[in-house]
Amino acid sequence: MIEFVDAAVDGRLHPITVTLADRRIAVIGANGSGKSTLARMINGLVEPTSGRVSVDGLDTRRDGRAVRRRVGFVFTDPAAQLVMPTVAEDVALSLRRSLPDKAERRAAVTRVLERFGLAELAHRSVHALSGGQRQLLAIATVLATDPAVLVADEPTTLLDLANTRRIGEVLLGLDQQVVVVTHDLELAARCDRALVVDAGRIVFDGPAAAAVDHYRAAVS
Amino acid sequence: MTANPLGLYRPGASVLHRLTPGPKLLGLFVLGMAVLVVRGPWTGAGFLALAFGLAALGHLSIGTILRSLRGFAVVGALLLAFNAWQNDWARAVEVVTDLGALIVTATVLTATTSVDDLLDSIVRGLRPFRRFGVDPDRVGLTFSLMLRAVPETLDLAAETRDAARARGLERSIRARTTPLVLRVVARARDTGDALHARGVVD
Numbered sequence: 001m002i003e004f005v006d007a008a009v010d011g012r013l014h015p016i017t018v019t020l021a022d023r024r025i026a027v028i029g030a031n032g033s034g035k036s037t038l039a040r041m042i043n044g045l046v047e048p049t050s051g052r053v054s055v056d057g058l059d060t061r062r063d064g065r066a067v068r069r070r071v072g073f074v075f076t077d078p079a080a081q082l083v084m085p086t087v088a089e090d091v092a093l094s095l096r097r098s099l100p101d102k103a104e105r106r107a108a109v110t111r112v113l114e115r116f117g118l119a120e121l122a123h124r125s126v127h128a129l130s131g132g133q134r135q136l137l138a139i140a141t142v143l144a145t146d147p148a149v150l151v152a153d154e155p156t157t158l159l160d161l162a163n164t165r166r167i168g169e170v171l172l173g174l175d176q177q178v179v180v181v182t183h184d185l186e187l188a189a190r191c192d193r194a195l196v197v198d199a200g201r202i203v204f205d206g207p208a209a210a211a212v213d214h215y216r217a218a219v220s
Numbered sequence: 221m222t223a224n225p226l227g228l229y230r231p232g233a234s235v236l237h238r239l240t241p242g243p244k245l246l247g248l249f250v251l252g253m254a255v256l257v258v259r260g261p262w263t264g265a266g267f268l269a270l271a272f273g274l275a276a277l278g279h280l281s282i283g284t285i286l287r288s289l290r291g292f293a294v295v296g297a298l299l300l301a302f303n304a305w306q307n308d309w310a311r312a313v314e315v316v317t318d319l320g321a322l323i324v325t326a327t328v329l330t331a332t333t334s335v336d337d338l339l340d341s342i343v344r345g346l347r348p349f350r351r352f353g354v355d356p357d358r359v360g361l362t363f364s365l366m367l368r369a370v371p372e373t374l375d376l377a378a379e380t381r382d383a384a385r386a387r388g389l390e391r392s393i394r395a396r397t398t399p400l401v402l403r404v405v406a407r408a409r410d411t412g413d414a415l416h417a418r419g420v421v422d
Contacts, residue, residue, distance in 0.1 A: 073418075075414055077410065123229065
């Protein structure tokens with residue numbers, strides 16, 4: 001369970017109090033409205049300048065490490081997230097800490113890649129992947145450590161329609177609680193709940209379909 | 221998209237693939253020293269032959285070797301001309317073949333060693349230095365980030381150059397460098413965020 005209690009970030013986000021417990025939550029709103037800041041506060045990449053944010057009772061400021069182990073984060077541009085030369089090595093990087101034994105780690109990497117249909121690309125250069133494959137790999141590397149929550153910041157913005165759908169399916173099919181910041185209103189509408197963010201405030205919080213309608217009405 | 225100039229791991233079952241990275245790194249180091257110490261007009265050719273032998277042992281294709289040497293061609297030609305002018309032809313050939321041998325051997329190392337294994341060796345090798353405050357895992361990660369940064373920066377440079385050309389600014393140094401510097405720094409920050417989010421550097 002994610003809790004914001006009067007959490008604010010100077011100049012970017014007004015104090016927010018909200019509890020996020022639903023399985024599928026979308027965050028929608030204009031560019032620069034504060035969506036990304038909100039998302040980054042969940043895993044402590046951005047810490048509140050006042051108030052507090054906690055995940056399962058762990059404060060993001062005090063227990064940043066523990067929170068980041070619980071909360072996986074997927075970025076818009078997977079290129080920034082993938083740091084190793086090949087697909088398998090990047091997944092292995094996530095597992096270096098939890099599985100110090102190399103043979104165990106290799107086996108775990110293979111399982112993760114198979115789960116996401118990336119097994120055949122294991123030794124391919126991260127550079128040689130298509131945009132959709134790269135984002136899928138970024139999700140795989142993050143889920144390799146089995147976090148309880150996955151936050152995705154515009155994961156489909158750089159993708160074509162087919163890959164947007166595919167990544168959407170993957171996100172909605174996960175066991176984890178998912179918080180997705182997105183401009184893909186089709187994806188947002190399929191969530192259980194959606195927040196509309198505008199100028200650093202949550203201006204709507206409710207069923208996803210209603211939130212999307214609210215956002216569309218506010219724009220036109 | 222630019223090819224990775226550092227060469228890339230090609231899985232295989234050769235003797236060199238099965239060897240742990242430690243001896244391979246040590247071998248490359250010894251060869252580097254030997255090339256400096258052993259002098260003579262034909263030693264370079266000998267080292268080059270040795271390097272090609274190692275490449276054959278590691279099942280590298282001719283194409284892989286040629287690609288690794290292609291980047292060196294221009295520098296090699298300049299070095300050859302400079303040394304022939306400053307010293308003599310025998311010395312020039314020696315210098316260039318020596319360097320060529322090192323490049324081929326280094327390519328053999330990268331082609332037969334996965335980065336994961338290489339990092340493991342570096343981390344293991346640095347473990348005794350822990351008492352002096354060295355964090356082996358962090359040093360290992362730094363190596364892999366460095367390896368990754370080279371092709372990425374080349375990609376960004378190519379994109380920036382295209383963007384400058386699209387605006388008719390191909391001759392403007394500012395249009396070609398300012399966005400590149402900004403993007404490299406921005407990418408570095410994003411990568412830092414991502415590593416943080418993955419809990420790799422906690």
